[in-house]
Structure formats: C-alpha cells, structure tokens
Amino acid sequence: MAKLLEGREVTAALKTKHQTEVDGLLSKGITPTLGIIRVGEKEDDIAYERGATKRCEAVNVAVKHFVLASDAVQEELIELIDGINADALIHGALLFRPLPKYMSEDKICNILSTRKDVDGITDGSLAGVFAGRTRGFAPCTAQACMEILDHFGVELKGKRVAVVGRSLVVGKPLSMMLMGKNATVTMCHTKTADLPAVCRSAEILIVAAGRAKVIDKSFCSPGQILIDVGINVDEKGNICGDVDFEDCEPVVDAITPVPGGVGTVTTSILVEHVIEAARRSI
Ligand code: NAP
Numbered sequence: 001m002a003k004l005l006e007g008r009e010v011t012a013a014l015k016t017k018h019q020t021e022v023d024g025l026l027s028k029g030i031t032p033t034l035g036i037i038r039v040g041e042k043e044d045d046i047a048y049e050r051g052a053t054k055r056c057e058a059v060n061v062a063v064k065h066f067v068l069a070s071d072a073v074q075e076e077l078i079e080l081i082d083g084i085n086a087d088a089l090i091h092g093a094l095l096f097r098p099l100p101k102y103m104s105e106d107k108i109c110n111i112l113s114t115r116k117d118v119d120g121i122t123d124g125s126l127a128g129v130f131a132g133r134t135r136g137f138a139p140c141t142a143q144a145c146m147e148i149l150d151h152f153g154v155e156l157k158g159k160r161v162a163v164v165g166r167s168l169v170v171g172k173p174l175s176m177m178l179m180g181k182n183a184t185v186t187m188c189h190t191k192t193a194d195l196p197a198v199c200r201s202a203e204i205l206i207v208a209a210g211r212a213k214v215i216d217k218s219f220c221s222p223g224q225i226l227i228d229v230g231i232n233v234d235e236k237g238n239i240c241g242d243v244d245f246e247d248c249e250p251v252v253d254a255i256t257p258v259p260g261g262v263g264t265v266t267t268s269i270l271v272e273h274v275i276e277a278a279r280r281s282i
Helices: 007-027 043-057 074-086 105-109 123-131 140-151 171-180 195-200 262-280
Strands: 033-039 062-068 092-095 160-164 184-188 204-207 225-228
Touching (some): 007 140, 033 043, 033 074, 043 062, 043 262, 074 105, 140 171, 140 262, 160 171, 160 195, 171 184
Parallel strands (some): 033 062, 204 225
16 A cells, blocks of 8 residues: 555644744744735635635734735736735735736736745746746745655655646746756656656656546556646546546555645645745845
C-alpha cells in the first residue's frame, strides 16, 4: 500500500509556525492582513473565500472582503485594486479568477502591486519565480506541491520529475521551482509524445492537467511519488483528482489524496504569503 501524503499533516505543521510568526508581528504592532477581491457570487469562489478566511483567522491574520457585482465595470475593479495598493494596512491581496469575460484579466492582474501579489498572478511575481529571486510570490498551488514534498522529506536533487500541465498557475512555475531544487524536470502537455512512457520514467510525477482521472496505472511505476493537483467532479458528483487514485495507488510508493492533498495545503500557503508580505513591509 502506498504512503498517503495527507495535506492536513502539512497544514498542522504550518499552522504552528504561522502562529509564532504572527505573534512576533503583532508584538511589533503589525496585523498581517489579506484583502480578498471577488467579482460576482460564484459558488466555488465563495467556498474558497470561506475556507481561506477561516484558515487566516485561526492564526490571527485579518481578512478584508471586497465584493463587486457580477456586472461591475473594469474601471471599478481597477479603482479597487489601486486602493488596496495604496492601503498600508493591507499586506496581500487575492483576486478570484477567471474574471468576467469583458474584462482584461492580464491588464487587471498586473495592476496589483507585486509586493502584495500573494498568489503569484502578476508578471513581476512570475519573473521572480523564473529568475529564482525573491520578488513577489509564487502561485500558492505550485508552492503547495513544493511544501508537501519538503514536509515528507522527498529529496529533489538529481531526481527525474515529470510535471503534466504547463499553465502559469501550476505547471510552469512549479517546474521552475523544482529545477531550483536541482531536480531534472520534464514538462508535459497535450502534445507530449508517448506521455505514459515519459511519466513512467519519472521518479516523481506531478499532475495538473485539469482532466478527471486522466492518469491511470499505465502512467505509473513502482517506487514513484505521485502528487495530484487536480480538483474535478466525477460522474457521480464526487470530488476527484486528475489521477485515478484506485488504479494508481497500488503501484506507487506515495500519493496525495483528493480531496485532502494539495488543495488543503494551498490555503495555508496563502496564509504563509500574507505573513511574509507583512514581514517584508516593515
Ligand atoms: P489548465 O490551465 O487547464 O492547464 C492544464 C494543462 O494540462 C495544460 O497545459 C494542458 O496542456 C495540460 N493537459 C490537459 N490535458 C492533458 C492530457 N490529457 N495530457 C497531457 N497534458 C494535458 O489547468 P490548471 O489551472 O493548471 O489546473 C490544473 C488542475 O489543477 C485542475 O484540475 C485544477 O482544478 C487544479 N487546481 C488545483 C488547485 C489546488 O489548490 N489544488 C489550484 C489550482 C488548480 P496544453 O497546454 O497542451 O493544453
């Protein structure tokens, strides 16, 4: 049976660390504060907002909510972000995407100050990740994968890692971060030839394809560590990953569950980034 890499173990360790860090900031008169920006009333956004707020407040990170109507014009959102950039009492901001189609997501994301970009949505933050410099923040999901590997003591130096998916939210920044830890990374996508063979040859396989259960045991090999970033709904209405857990689990050495894996850790990384943004603001 594969070892289960449970997110709650990682978040428990992070929570203890965060509490100490926040106490230190509070003693200096600084309350780390996250601004959450939401356009409209999408159920998924509201659920994530609720979870993130709870996780922040559990360690005394404050949250301010900014909600615009689903038909808000782009200028309203720009004005709101400008206000957050200018507000010294808000250290980080989370903007739910996708934005309404009539808005320019690229333009709006880059209005946010890189210093407050705690979810890596600005070109400045991504440049920092790609150059290996402390500038802005990595996307929380990509960093959550790194945190899980680190927490469970997975050595990356010299390892063959395959990443399935090349989005700017997960696959690309994650590949750069893995390379920063001296892994040998193969980035895979829909045009990758013989994807099962490429995946099988990896010692660590990370999947962020956005397709329910697209990875079955034919992509896996014994000894492998399998990280499933996917969050999908299956034919029965249950949450499932991009990995077919039942099929792959008997083959690999360790695997993240869905739910209860990467998604759980992502919110804690958001908290971590808000604390770090507050610390950098001193
Ligand atoms: P995305 O923007 O849709 O990108 C998907 C990537 O996977 C693309 O690069 C695509 O290749 C590749 N891909 C899709 N199907 C493939 C296949 N059959 N074989 C090989 N490559 C394939 O998705 P995303 O935003 O990165 O999200 C990926 C997954 O992570 C989703 O399930 C999402 O729900 C989940 N997610 C989880 C969290 C979390 O906190 N756990 C956060 C964000 C996202 P091409 O580039 O060739 O099209």
